[in-house]
Amino acid sequence: MSLVAQSPGFLATVQDAGRFGYQRFGVPVSGPMDAFAHATANRLVGNDPGAAALEFAYSGPVLEARADCVVALAGVGFALEVDGAPHAAWMAVRARAGATLSVVSAQRAGWGYLAVSGGIDNPPVMGSRATYTRASFGGLEGRPLREGDLLPIGANRAVIDPAGTSLPEVYRPAYTLHPLLRVISGPQQDAFTAEGWQAFTGSAYTLTTTADRMGYRLEGQPVAHRTGADILSDGIVFGAVQIPSSGQPIVMMSDRQTAGGYTKIAVVIRADLPLLAQCQPGISQVRFQPVTVEEAQRAYRAQMAALRQGIQQPLEEYEYYASA
C-alpha cells in the first residue's frame, strides 16, 4: 500500500509528532508546525494522533492512492479533491485504489496535513519518522517530497471505518490572519527594560517573509535589552521568543536548534502555537498577551479535550464495522 506523488506541492515533508529523546545530542525535535491540525488529521482517519502524515506549505501535492484508503486533510486554506469531487478539510474521505487526491489551495493557505489510514510508514530514524531537512534525515531521506516519490502506508488498525468523521469548526483553534498570542514571560524577562516589555506586549508585530520551519522572524517596535542580547546558551522550547540585539523577535518553531544564546523574553503558549504557525508571512500582524502558566495549561487541556470530544462520527457509518 502506498501513495505516489504526481506533483509534490511546496515543502511537503513527512512529519510525525516529533523526534524526542535526542535533544541532548543536539538533534532538533522537528514534527508538525501546526500540531493540532496534524493530530486531528490523524485522529479523523483512525490513526494514533502522533502518526506520520504529510505536511506542506501554501501549495499542496497531488497524489495517487495505490490501494483503498481513508484520508483526511487538515490545516488552513486547503480543500481536497478525490477524482475531481470536492471535499471539505477536517473530514475523513474514502479513496479507492487508483484515485487521484488533489490538495487544492486557497490564495492564503498556511500549513496543511494529509493523513492516511495506517499512517505513512517510512523507516524511523532515531525513533521518529519526522523529516529534518537541514541535516538530511528522517522521512524521505531527509528531503521534501518529489514527483514520483512513493510514500509507504502502514496497516490500517481502525476498528470503525472512519470515512465521514469530521471535526466541526467550533472545536478547532480560532485560526485568524492577525491572532492575539498568549505568552508566558521568561525565562529571561529580566534581561529587558520595562519599556522593552511594554513594546513587546503593547504593540503589533508583522510576520516577515523570513519564516520557515526553524523560526518566524517578526518586525515591529524594537524590544530593548537592559544589558545585552547574549546569554550562555540554554535549551529552547517550541514557541520561545528570542530577542537578538536588533530587538526584533524571532519565534522558534519545529526545526529550532536545541539550544541558543539569545535572550528569550517569553514563550508562546502551546494552545496558541497553531495560530502562530498558520500566520501569513509578510501579511499577518500578531500581538502578545501575557498569561500565567496555569492559564496556559488550562487552555491547552481545553483544546485537547475539544479535539477528543469534538470529533463527530457519522451514524450511518456504523455498518462499516471492520471484521477485525
Added chain:
Amino acid sequence: MASDVWPIFTPAGDSAVLVQFGDSIDPRINARVHRLAAGIARAGWAGFGEPVPAYTSLLVNYDPLALDYREAAQKIESLLPKIEDGRVETGARLVEIPVVYGGEEGPDLDDVADAHGLSAGEVIRLHGEAEYLVYMIGFTPGFPYLGGLDERIATPRRASPRTLVPAGSVGIAGQQTGIYPLASPGGWQIIGRTPLSLFDPGREPPSLLAPGDRVRFVPVERAP
C-alpha cells in the same frame, strides 16, 4: 549574585521547567546540570520528557496534560540533595579523538601558530595536552561545546568564513575548540581533522560524545 540563590526554577513556557545552577562557564556548575539530567532520566517519572543540558542550566520538558508546573518543579527539586552530594553517577567517559593536524586536514594550523609566535608543533602539543569538557551538545546535531582550551592558542575566528568545512574538522574560535560533526559552512580556524564520525543518524546513540564527557585529542599521522 550570591551563590545561595541557585538553583533558580523558571517556567520555559507551559511544558518545560528551566533549572539554572549559575551564570558562568564553570565545570562544577556544569557537573550539577549533568547530575540532575541523569537523576531525572533514572527516575523515569510519568509525564516527564527529555531533559536538555546546557552550560549552566537544564531544560526539563514535561507533558502539561499529565502534570502542572508546580508538580513538575517539586519533583525536580526532590532530587537536588542527591545532586549536591554527588550520589548521582552521570556515566560520563573520557573519549580519545585521533586528529591529523595541519596540511590539507588543518589548513589554518600555520596561521594559528604565527598568530601566537609558536611553531606548528607547539600548537599541536598544547591542543593535545589539555583535557576538555563537553559542556553541552547543540548548534547542530552532535556539535560539542568544549571547554578547556589553553589560552596560549586561543585565536579569533577567520575574517571570512569558509563556505564548506569538511565533517570531522577540528577548529578553534576564541576560547573554544570544537569539531564539526557534519560538513557545513564555518568560520573557525581549522587546525586538523579526525577520521571519527561525530554524528551518525543511523547509530545508537547517534552522537560520539555525550554531554559531560571528557575529551582528549591524540595527534596521529595521516592514514597511508
